[in-house]
Amino acid sequence: MFSKLVPIPSGAMIPDRDADKSPILECINLGVTFGGLKAVENFNLTIGRTEIAGLIGPNGAGKTTVFNLLTKVYQPTKGTILLDGKDTHGMNTIQVNRAGVARTFQNIRLFTNLSVEDNVKGGMNNAMHYNMWSGIFRLPGFWKEERVAHERAMELLSIFDMQDMASARAGSLPYGAQRRLEIVRALATNPGLLLLDEPAAGMNPSETAELMENIRKIRDTFQIAVLLIEHDMKLVMNICEGICVLNFGQIIAKGSPEDIQSNPTVIEAYLGKKKEA
Amino acid sequence: MTILSNLISGISLGSIYAIIALGYTMVYGIAKMLNFAHGDVIMVGGYLCFCTTAYLGWSPLPAVLLAIVGCTVLGIVVERLAYKPLRSAPSLAVLITAIGVSYFLQNAALLLWGSDPKVFPTFFNFSGKSGVALFGGQLNITYVAMITVAACLVIMLVLTMFTGHTKMGKAMRAVSEDKGAAQLMGIDVNFTISMTFAIGSGLAAIAGVLLCSTYPTLMPTTGSMPGIKAFTAAVFGGIGSIPGALLGGLLLGVIEIFARAYVSTQLSDAIVFTVLILVLLVKPSGLLGRLVREKV
């Protein structure tokens, strides 16, 4: 199924259908050091244009740190990130989002006092162009763009069947709905790469199954790549086409779900070393 | 020689600010609130002292002690009545309540003692002289200044030892870090917070006596401006930090006196506050404050 497959760092794991297109993301020797601690080191990853990839590893392995590096919450101390071929060196979070990366957060970060719809519209802020004066004086540009934004917000919310909650206060939603809203908001920014940080956390099996369907639907509809951090192995093994395993800030394995499942280093990282008899 | 003289005035004024700033910083650390009524407790301390000496003819020491006791009680009462019920309310709500308490104290003082300025009695004239003359009369150091600086240093030392080495002090530090966890560890949070207010108010009384001894005019609004400046000093030094309050207070006092002496008397406040803003631009969490980074 894969054109290239390497068990140890460096190299890509791009699905065949994306093989002739340029990868959406290339991390080359990416690393960050905090004080003396090398939180992430020698991170090499290439993701295909419409690939669903997974980033797994034990707690504290550095997975969210990788997300923070990709979105420039932390600036990398080593290595390069190429987004659609463009070097993101020196960019900040806002610029990286404009370049096409959107994310959700491990601890939900919604605009709690805004409505569900306003949260989604918040994500569309950069797609709208009318300025402050148009807003204050209610010029035609305001009405037109707001109408378009409203329609698109409803469209995006319908992915998760959330249109009816559009005017509810985001902070009042149940946990699962909040997670889904975060994904919708991220999609509203029109990304090429969607980073999902533990999207299935706190979900029961049927919700997780629904989420799997929705992630596939999102990828198929919008033709974007998805990189997700997850602990729910059923979800990961089911929808990820390529999986990257992280431990202590380094990649210990990369490949297809089958390869990862049978990889002894991965098993050791999760379950510990087999005790000598 | 004038430089030295100004420096001494600055350190003396700064010591008063530092003592007041200590009250602000301790209360902020523990209760996470900016107690805007603190400046007015200073004023109350001054008036208590004035009343006992002027109307009752007491001698300085008992008068000062009464002021300290009175303010301590006031601090505890205010905390129990006005701030404790709002412990779980947003911080802005407590701020407004503190403002209400401040208005209350100022207007109560206005009613009790009138708006005409009172002259604070001189406590610190020893053997008929207000100070010591050095270098053949070129440098005059008042006893007030000496006692003020000494008081400030003693208070700082005692408080540092108290918070670092006593059970109560450790309890205070625990409550400022994590109130819930401290409670789970068996610390009486209510008592600890009341104690902090008590200490802060007691210190305010001392500051009030020293302030009025240095600048002997006493009015209901006397505590307001020093309160604002000391609050600024506390933030300047890093809010929540005891050495920060000392550093902030001293620097503020010195800058204020020097600005008054060498640049312009009228613009001294503007200069002091401008320096504050410039420092915060360079060190956004104050001189000795810790920048708390949000975890993503």
Place this chain on the structure above:
Amino acid sequence: MATKLKRMASSTRSSFITYGMVIVAYAVMEALLSGGLLTSSLKGMLVPICAYVVMAVSLNLTVGIMGELSLGHAGFMSVGAFTAVIAAAALGSTVAGPVRLAASMAVGGVAAGLVSLIVVVPVLRLQGDYLAIVTLAFGEIIKNIINCVYVGLDGAGIHFGMKDAAALGLEADGKMLLQGPMGAVGIPKLSTLTAGFILMMLTLAVVLNFVHSRSGRAVMALRDNRIAAESVGISPTRYKMMAFVTSAVLAGLAGGLYAMNFSSILAKKFDFNTSILILVFVVLGGMGNIRGSIIAAAALTVLPELLRQFADYRMLVYAIVLILVMLFTNNPACKALFARFKFGSSARKEAV
């Protein structure tokens, strides 16, 4: 489609209620005024109430909508007030009253906006209490500087100085406008209730329209979760600056209106205490609640008048009332009670 209309209607409906409330209040006051039914003290309070309402609404933009504590809002009012006075004098009495008022107020507003561009630099870099301290510092700096400024007007133009009146070298027919610590004197009393009403409506339109537009959404998003807002490409610098400067300009306009209600004003009037006073209006009215700010500003300005019967104890009662209201509104039992009334309709819409 139906849901869209219903939803848009709820926020616009709320805005219309606010506008309506102000219009009705104005109509009633105007009627009482022309009918001579108002006491002289109440008459004298009408314009200041309008000014304080505008101050409260503009401060709510900073504190409630943008989510940053500002303790120096009166500083912008001050800049607006004194600049407007100078402009009014420069325009001279040949210009018609309302035009002179509007133009002077506009100059005041612009001046306050320009000053806010200086203040905003540290504001953007700091957070929380440190930001609050910086705004407090600026308020004091502005008060201090205005206290030292001397401004005079004569045939040659406007003269500025920092030393004293004589140093300005005014011609014989020149007039001193601003006399350092003695403040501004000889101010033309141009402000009217109608002007105040127009300013209030303008402020409401600006603030409500700002909040219900993408700029307002961006500012509120930054308030609710700055890191998430950045992750969707919202720039804190840009939007915070928008909100802050707008707030300052409105405060400057209010200052101009306020100043020209009196024949003389002192910089001391626009100090930390005034900033705090307005903050109380905003917090009592509800953070982000524009209608609440209007009601609180009007009610609390009138309250000391109503407490007249307490004579000397007036301000003491005011303070006690303030403390009691804060304790009451933050008592968990009372909050639950209010929630049932206020969010009756929206609670139904909330997801289960």
